[in-house]
Each structure stands twice: as C-alpha cells, then as structure tokens.
Amino acid sequence: MNAPRPGPPRPGPPRPGPGQPGPRQPGPEQSESNQSGVDRSGVDRSGPASFAEVLRRRRMVRHYRPEPVPAETVDRIVDAGRRSPTAGFTQGVSFLVLDRPDDVAGFWSAAGDDREPDAWLAGMRTAPVLILVWTSERAYLDRYAEPDKGWTDRDPDRWAAPYWWVDAGMAAQTILLAAVDARLGGCFFGIPPEHQAAVRARFGVPEDQLSAGVISLGRPASAGVPGSPSRRRRRAFADQVRRGHW
Numbered sequence: 001m002n003a004p005r006p007g008p009p010r011p012g013p014p015r016p017g018p019g020q021p022g023p024r025q026p027g028p029e030q031s032e033s034n035q036s037g038v039d040r041s042g043v044d045r046s047g048p049a050s051f052a053e054v055l056r057r058r059r060m061v062r063h064y065r066p067e068p069v070p071a072e073t074v075d076r077i078v079d080a081g082r083r084s085p086t087a088g089f090t091q092g093v094s095f096l097v098l099d100r101p102d103d104v105a106g107f108w109s110a111a112g113d114d115r116e117p118d119a120w121l122a123g124m125r126t127a128p129v130l131i132l133v134w135t136s137e138r139a140y141l142d143r144y145a146e147p148d149k150g151w152t153d154r155d156p157d158r159w160a161a162p163y164w165w166v167d168a169g170m171a172a173q174t175i176l177l178a179a180v181d182a183r184l185g186g187c188f189f190g191i192p193p194e195h196q197a198a199v200r201a202r203f204g205v206p207e208d209q210l211s212a213g214v215i216s217l218g219r220p221a222s223a224g225v226p227g228s229p230s231r232r233r234r235r236a237f238a239d240q241v242r243r244g245h246w
C-alpha cells in the first residue's frame with residue numbers, strides 16, 4: 001500500500017448484468033472431447049492442461065451442457081478462488097455456490113430474468129452452477145485499521161484503489177482459469193443494481209456484502225451466444241503495453 005493519497009471514485013457493481021448479449025461461437029478449444037479425450041481439433045484433452053493451454057482456452061462460455069458438475073469439482077474450483085491474492089491477506093471476498101436446479105432458477109428469478117429469455121439468457125440459464133462473488137468494504141477497512149496497517153481513521157481516500165473490488169476480480173479470474181483446468185467453462189457477469197436486494201433476500205446474504213458479479217459454470221455446449229470479441233478487435237500489443245515511458 002502506498003502513502004495516503006486521494007483514491008479514485010469507488011465503482012459500483014459491474015454493469016451491465018444479465019440480459020446483456022455476449023456473442024461468439026466457441027472456438028475449437030471449447031469443442032467437446034470424445035471418449036479418448038481427443039477433441040475435434042485433434043488436441044488431447046485427457047491429461048492435465050498446461051498453464052499456456054488454460055490461458056489460451058479461457059473464453060467466456062454462455063451455453064452449457066445439462067450434466068451437473070460434481071460437488072468436489074465445484075469445491076476445487078472455488079477453493080482456487082480462495083487462494084487468490086488479497087490485500088493485507090484480508091480475504092474479504094466470499095462465495096455463494098448455487099448448484100441445485102431450484103436455487104439456480106431462484107437466482108434468475110430474483111435477478112429479474114423471469115421474462116421470456118433472449119438468446120443470452122436462454123444460454124446462460126443452461127449453466128448447472130452459479131458462483132456468486134461477494135466482497136466487503138468493511139472487511140478491508142477493519143483489516144487496515146489493525147496495528148500492522150494502522151489506518152484507524154478508516155478513510156476510504158487512503159486507498160490506491162478499492163482493494164475490495166480488486167480482490168474480487170482476482171478471485172473471479174482464478175475461478176475462471178480453474179474451471180478451464182477442470183475442462184469446464186464459465187462466464188462472469190454482473191447482477192443489475194436494482195435486482196441485488198432481491199438476490200440478497202432470496203439467499204440470505206448480509207447487507208454488508210457487495211455483489212462483484214456471478215460466474216456461471218458447467219461443461220461448454222457446442223454453441224453459445226457470441227460475446228464482445230465478435231464485435232471488437234483485440235487491442236494491439238504496442239497500443240496496450242508501453243515500456244519505459246507512456
């Protein structure tokens with residue numbers, strides 16, 4: 001943590017949330033494997049994936065096969081999220097796993113998506129598992145007021161960035177990578193602010209928990225609604241990465 005200085009404005013929960021289309025057809029990396037573990041692109045997916053392969057295969061998945069994900073696999077994936085770095089080892093990010101069909105349906109209903117589903121929602125509703133990622137500003141202010149940090153004034157302007165949100169993003173990305181490592185897929189999306197109270201009430205989430213977003217999880221189906229990369233180009237390396245001087 002740097003010396004105290006004014007922090008940026010604190011962001012709200014990520015927008016847009018459910019209902020935002022996110023098209024793209026899965027590439028070969030998301031195609032299904034046959035019994036031998038070799039997928040249609042000829043890549044053997046039976047053994048452990050290398051880190052490079054996990055990174056390459058990690059794409060948001062918006063349509064899932066109906067098979068449930070074993071609870072041990074879900075736990076392993078969420079545990080990877082728990083092991084993400086957290087500022088001051090606050091560990092202020094919490095996870096609510098929904099893996100029973102009535103809970104998953106209850107989420108979509110509380111999140112305001114009881115309506116006739118569009119293609120995005122129809123695909124996302126096929127996910128057998130949802131991992132709701134919550135963070136707590138209070139947990140970070142409490143932690144940094146401890147003697148080894150000493151910010152007893154609990155002034156939010158001290159923060160170089162709101163680490164409660166930073167840590168939630170770190171955890172979410174780790175979960176997405178762990179999902180790929182487990183031969184599954186996921187998609188991160190936000191709960192619209194106007195529906196967060198209903199989601200909290202439906203699942204008994206305490207008031208101080210802030211919704212960072214949700215990760216859908218499951219076995220990728222062979223097709224999905226395409227996402228923003230189908231409409232936008234990836235920025236060039238030289239445009240995004242500077243050396244020595246901006």
Ligand SMILES: Cc1cc2nc3c(=O)[nH]c(=O)nc-3n(C[C@H](O)[C@H](O)[C@H](O)COP(=O)(O)O)c2cc1C
Binds near residue numbers: 017059188
């Ligand atoms: C903070 C955040 C919010 C996102 N919200 C949504 C969303 O509401 N709906 C959706 O389909 N995808 C959402 N995405 C996924 C992005 O569209 C996706 O990561 C991006 O287009 C790059 O595609 P890729 O992850 O498949 O490489 C979100 C991603 C992030 C990091």
